[in-house]
Amino acid sequence: MSFELLATDSVGARRGRLHTARGTVETPTFMPCASVGAVKALSSHEVREAGIELILCNTYHLYLRPGHELIRDLGGLHAFTGWDGPILTDSGGFQVFSLAPLRKITEDGVLFQSHLDGSRHFLSPEKTIAIQQALGADIIMPLDECAPYPISHGEAKDALDRTLRWAERSRDVHKETDQILFGIVQGGIFSDLRERGVREMVRLGFDGYAMGGLSVGETKAEMEEVLEAALPHLPTDRPRYLMGVGTPTDLLVSIGAGVDMFDCVMPTRHGRTGSLFTATGHLNIKGAAYARDPSPVDPSCTCYTCRHYSRAYLRHLFVTGDILGHRLNTLHNLHFYGMLMRQAREAIAEGRFAVLQAETLQRLSSEQISE
């Protein structure tokens, strides 16, 4: 693994390049969620055409179905899914905390029930690494304790400390492979915990650093405070990943704070519910106003959907429940995110990110989508 920091804007935005076993990722970058091994509704080729270089698959889902050993036996995630670019897998921890109907955390790991069939499973830091090695992702994450919001300082401290101990165990079993291992910093919304979390995680030493436990209900101001407290203590020569974030506005603000990588279900999930991103804010395709509207979703957009289909047709597909609608909407939203990242990268490289950020935030001010 190597991360090249190509440029840093005066406001702190970073333009970089992350080299993985399966190709280079230009940063800042956005990863769509390919939970079970597919960006819902889209083919691999469409994902790439949307400007996406790195996708995220969920270890929890793949471990339960079809199973990491089956995927390993079929040649790993890339052979299985047909996506030949870089893949990041998460640790499974977040889904255990958000989906499993029953879970019990001990120092050794987390016991949980499958949300699919109630079967019981145990994930330890070591097993999480082993599963991700079987899956064969290019970037992997250690098991962490993702605390809920709101939470007391004491509870957040306990979750951080356990996450640090688990991170050390993960690092120790992480063999010399091509897989890039990140450390995940927890600490809730408490700046002192986040700062200490970063310092200790950096002392342990990882290929990259992620901010976990955000985008779970805290305010925008709280999230920004956390980033301000944490990011300055990270080494500049390692990629920084803000997990589960976010809206286009969140992305631009966080890039300005020095974040390099993001993932979020927003473009894909909103696509399936008819919420479409445009350069001037969001548009709900269900709206009766679009029934007779022959214009594309976003006249400034060059995606397949906007080049070939009208708002009227997309609304009709949505109203009649045709799968093609989900797909065209998802394609558009993902292209929007891909384009936003490309614009950010170009602006940072040319020293004009602050201007892009201000102008885009202004244009997006009608954006009504909450996380």
Add this chain to the structure above:
Amino acid sequence: MSFELLATDSVGARRGRLHTARGTVETPTFMPCASVGAVKALSSHEVREAGIELILCNTYHLYLRPGHELIRDLGGLHAFTGWDGPILTDSGGFQVFSLAPLRKITEDGVLFQSHLDGSRHFLSPEKTIAIQQALGADIIMPLDECAPYPISHGEAKDALDRTLRWAERSRDVHKETDQILFGIVQGGIFSDLRERGVREMVRLGFDGYAMGGLSVGETKAEMEEVLEAALPHLPTDRPRYLMGVGTPTDLLVSIGAGVDMFDCVMPTRHGRTGSLFTATGHLNIKGAAYARDPSPVDPSCTCYTCRHYSRAYLRHLFVTGDILGHRLNTLHNLHFYGMLMRQAREAIAEGRFAVLQAETLQRLSSEQISE
């Protein structure tokens, strides 16, 4: 409109070319069902890549939602849907008889309730033509009375006679336009009625002739008898369309009997339920046997799905309910139908259709899919 009959095989199979306002259709041809203006899950480009030249849209669905006037105001079906090739619209009659919770047939037309909201509507032969003119399809169908199966000879005769009277009214209001108007022959499974239906429909004079009221529950032998009774009395210089048919076996048998055009929901609907067509019969992708199968659905197939994805992955997508699975399955099945038609056309042109038919029916003998 003009129909060129290019070749007739010794068994009676026909190779032709149907010229429409929006391009030429090579026959025999198969039309997928694009009920509400989209072949479910597929883009226009994918439909074309599957070898499809003509699609069928349902007047009933489009009349109710979004409405034929809205589509007319947006430039017609082609502009609305993004499919720039030839489109055939049905009369709406079949859906009125199969979907509407309440319907009352009078000599003037049919009163029915929408299956969507219970609203009442009246379709006459004249209104059906007017709706299809507003939609702007290239080939349109007159209102017919599609009788159920089983039905008595007397009831079948009444439905045929009404269909003939409605056909005459339809022809009389059909303005000189680029739209090709077919006549639909009814008559149930009764050879005498079918023969008379053909003779009278031909006397009225249409651009093409369709066999309606089949594939509604009758046996294969009954359907073949109907075709034998009816087809010889049709003019050779007009296209012949067998509505709602069918399986790959049905298609090959009917092409041999002299049919030029088909439509059926089978490839698309079966795609969404995981039933996949292959050169050696059908395959249900849900099967546990495919969980670890790295081979494509059909090793002899050149479709996008078979070129990029394994049975194991398609099974996984199906089991997890991912939309991408519906889509890849649909794409494969449609490609299979497109390929079957292409092979039939080539074989007829080269005078070897009987051989192709026999060999293919033999290979497909494991086919378990019923209509």
